[in-house]
Amino acid sequence: MHNIQLLKEFLSSRKKIVITTHASPDADALGSSLGLYLFLKKNGHDVQVISPTEYPEFLFWMPGHDDVIVNCPNSFDHIKELINAADLIACLDFSGYNRIKNLGEVVQNAPGKKLLVDHHLNPEIDADYDVWDQTAAATAELIYDLIEALDGKDDIDVDIAECIYAGIMTDTGSFKFPSTSSKIHRTVAELIDIGADVNKVSRNIYDTNSINRLRFIGYALAEKLTVDENYPVAYFVISADDHIRFNLKSGDTEGLVNYALSIKGMKVSAIIMERDGEIKLSFRSVGDYAVNNFAAEHFDGGGHKNASGGHSEDSLEKTVEKFKSLIPTIKEK
Ligand code: 5GP
Numbered sequence: 001m002h003n004i005q006l007l008k009e010f011l012s013s014r015k016k017i018v019i020t021t022h023a024s025p026d027a028d029a030l031g032s033s034l035g036l037y038l039f040l041k042k043n044g045h046d047v048q049v050i051s052p053t054e055y056p057e058f059l060f061w062m063p064g065h066d067d068v069i070v071n072c073p074n075s076f077d078h079i080k081e082l083i084n085a086a087d088l089i090a091c092l093d094f095s096g097y098n099r100i101k102n103l104g105e106v107v108q109n110a111p112g113k114k115l116l117v118d119h120h121l122n123p124e125i126d127a128d129y130d131v132w133d134q135t136a137a138a139t140a141e142l143i144y145d146l147i148e149a150l151d152g153k154d155d156i157d158v159d160i161a162e163c164i165y166a167g168i169m170t171d172t173g174s175f176k177f178p179s180t181s182s183k184i185h186r187t188v189a190e191l192i193d194i195g196a197d198v199n200k201v202s203r204n205i206y207d208t209n210s211i212n213r214l215r216f217i218g219y220a221l222a223e224k225l226t227v228d229e230n231y232p233v234a235y236f237v238i239s240a241d242d243h244i245r246f247n248l249k250s251g252d253t254e255g256l257v258n259y260a261l262s263i264k265g266m267k268v269s270a271i272i273m274e275r276d277g278e279i280k281l282s283f284r285s286v287g288d289y290a291v292n293n294f295a296a297e298h299f300d301g302g303g304h305k306n307a308s309g310g311h312s313e314d315s316l317e318k319t320v321e322k323f324k325s326l327i328p329t330i331k332e333k
């Protein structure tokens, strides 16, 4: 934590605050944003959450969702004004400006102070205040720590607790990933004591599949999953046609990559996918193989040691060929 006491002083008078997070926000990104939003609003600030892109419907239950402005050609000018007028811009759950699409340049050059709350490696955002910890399981965990450091724990109500819980639950893979610490269980215990309904949050996020999505997963598992013959690597290739055939929505492919990693003995899994006119890649690993380095080196990406992503300017076919040619470099550790 850096300069959080200074942030506390800064927040002692009403401020205009913009909160933003990475493109295609997941439950940690949006839960962190809305948790902080509700807390700051409760403390009398003028706060606006801005999402660089749309996000999936399974996050629409989150308190404060209706107040989020989603970046699109129609809203961009207004968003630019808000960012440039903000006294404080909170950057949550991303470490590089290229993660917020065309808002990157606007945020980077905006005159307001910046707060970074994040758990990714090598942050490139030059923040005035930060809560950055790459060992944290979720940005939402750090939002809880931030609120505590601002002496705001008594302001955490059920809505804020459920936003934070959602981020922690999903970014720990429901308390399974190696980042699941005793500290995070203690934080969650406090959130439950405040009244967070863990079953409600879990059902809202995991058990609101559309029939299309379930059929898509069945199809992907049956026909789109390749297991390499020589290396413990398995991957899906999903085309634009697949998106059309199953009428896939934002978030419908989320989690698919984990199925490939659930195969016994598998060390690395990937999805290579055509989405919104670009090629997006997701990588997951178990153990020591660092897929963030792999993503950074070959696919202009990054992330965490065991969960990363990137993108490619090539066609789907070329990207798949490139990935396949790199499989032998993925050495088992
Ligand atoms: P996902 O596969 O769920 O899209 O992303 C997994 C993780 O990889 C994210 O939490 C994020 O940290 C990282 N990530 C995904 N896509 C990119 C990308 O294009 N660039 C960078 N730097 N990181 C990414």
Ligand code: MN
Residues within 6 Å of the ligand: 028, 029, 093, 119, 137, 138, 139, 171
């Ligand atoms: Mn996160």
